[in-house]
Amino acid sequence: MPTENLLESVVHEGGRARRAALVTAAHDSIRKGSKSFAAASRLFDRTTRERVWLLYAWCRACDDIADEQDHGHPAAPVLLGTRLDPESRLATIRTLTELAMAGEETGSSAFDALGQLMRETPVTPAMVEDVLAGFALDAADWRPRSEADMLRYCYHVAGAVGVMMAAVMGVPAEDEDTLDRACDLGIAFQLGNIVRDVWEDDANGRCYLPVEWLVEADIPPGEVTKPHYRGALVPQVARACAMAQDYEASARVGAARLAFRQRWAVLSAANIYGGIAREVRRLGAHAWDHRVTIGKGRKLAFVARAFMAARGPAPVADKPAMSRRELSALARAQR
Template sequence: MSEALMQHATQTIEVGSKSFAAAAKLFDAETRRGVLMLYAWCRHCDDVVDGQELGFVPAASAPAPHDAARELALLRDQTRRAYAGEAMRDPAFAAFQEVALKHGIEPRYAYDHLAGFAMDVEQARYETIEDTLRYCYHVAGVVGLMMASIMGTRDPAVLDRACDLGLAFQLTNIARDIVDDAQIGRCYLPAAWLREAGIPQDEIALPRHRAALAKVAARLVDHAEPYYDSACAGLAALPLRSAWAIATARLVYRQIGIVVKRRGPHAWDERAGTGKLTKLWLLLRGGLDALSSRIRTTMTPRPARLWSRPAADSAVAVAPAGGAAGGRHAVRATAV
């Protein structure tokens, strides 16, 4: 069963995220297993709520009606049962149970992540960048917190940096996927920014707005930069191989934002990404960043202007039973 779970998790990440699959190989065996198990659960939850398979709508001549709220309610219940130690038949939840119990992942992180899906199902609107960052926390920042737990991190200051990296990843993902999201009726950009750019929210995907949209995307990419910088300060607290993997992932995701910004109005002609040679170069740079982090004696203060994750006593931890549900970008923090 143990090897079957690992095989399932490995296949899931190789299909769902080639970039993160490459970075994950840098972890030591135990950490890699935990990271892949967590990814499999995140990917599964995302797909179940959206009625997809590994991010794609399954081919079917007559797809069955999809009730996202009901699906998320079931995911919440399965999560509760996983933490209770009940036998899990679903491979993704068996994987999650193993990693959550072994590494002491706090239940509130898992429920906070599931709460992010509700923001999509309820068609939440994001008026300000702070509203967008709150969404980013639920679907990506909290994934950083769970991954940090797998790497043995419990220091709140280091957890803040792990959350910052998730926020940066998600801001990059939103910039890359603006048009794709708009075509399915979703928008994570601050409405205030769109108004300033003169783009009606129901016209985001229209080609005539590409020049203005490129400026909004560039603004979002720039907004991610201080979070990428903040995350770098947390590398010193991680084991060396984990630091290398995270440093590499940080550089790969950041490069995607650079590509989006460089392409300007053509950013959405094809999906922005990084080629094999670029990934190899960034892997080497990530190794240097990990090594250089070893010589730091203290962590630089986190800038006060950055958005901060909810405190333990005020986090939006969804109760295991009941409530509304939904989501799409849940694994975008690990799915580029």
């Protein structure tokens, strides 16, 4: 074999081995960080599944750096005086992400996973930047004043990830409507997280329900979880739950345009994660007695239901007034 062909073969094999190692590390990350997401990812074809793991690994690593956690759980204690401030943590995320997008090795398999993903899919730097903007909002201790502010936050921290997921599944950049609806699913999921985690967020000094909503309900700042305000809080939470259902309905229209296994996986996730907001709304004032979760039996039922829906006709639903393009324009106007 000529020397140049041998060298090319070695480089090619090295690239395959490197990718395999990144996929293995990403799979370990998703199994450790999200059992539900790991289970749903198995419904994809192999190529899509591996790319989903790569995307998850990067998102998880960014979250962990931002919140000083390990796969969503408290990280090991650090020496007094060595903790980074939020802006420094954000700078770390940005630096590693920029290196990965430039094709450089970062020393972190999770960030290298993003670089690998961008070589394989139409994920763009602009898509990545929209996700990073969400971490910037949290680093700045930002709070939503209006409903539009809340939706903008949901767009950055979850809707933009939905857009990246759509790109991973092969949705082209020119298919604006399907990308909008992929974004809508992420927004629906984040609204579910917001209503579920009201108590947990309050304990961490955060509140993602709009200030204007709380003012309308006569709930003073910083007192959202006080027992005597729970009755006033429930209608505001129900309002967010109704919005989540509207965004989820829009997303299901986009899911119908995907290949069957992709459609099944997305609809399974919509059933499982959408079930959070539906359960919070059903429980009313008791929604925060215990953290709302979806049990294994219900998850399996949701997956089975998604299979039938994936084989059925495409649903019909309007897009919400504020979807990807509107929220993206709003975000850029406020930067």
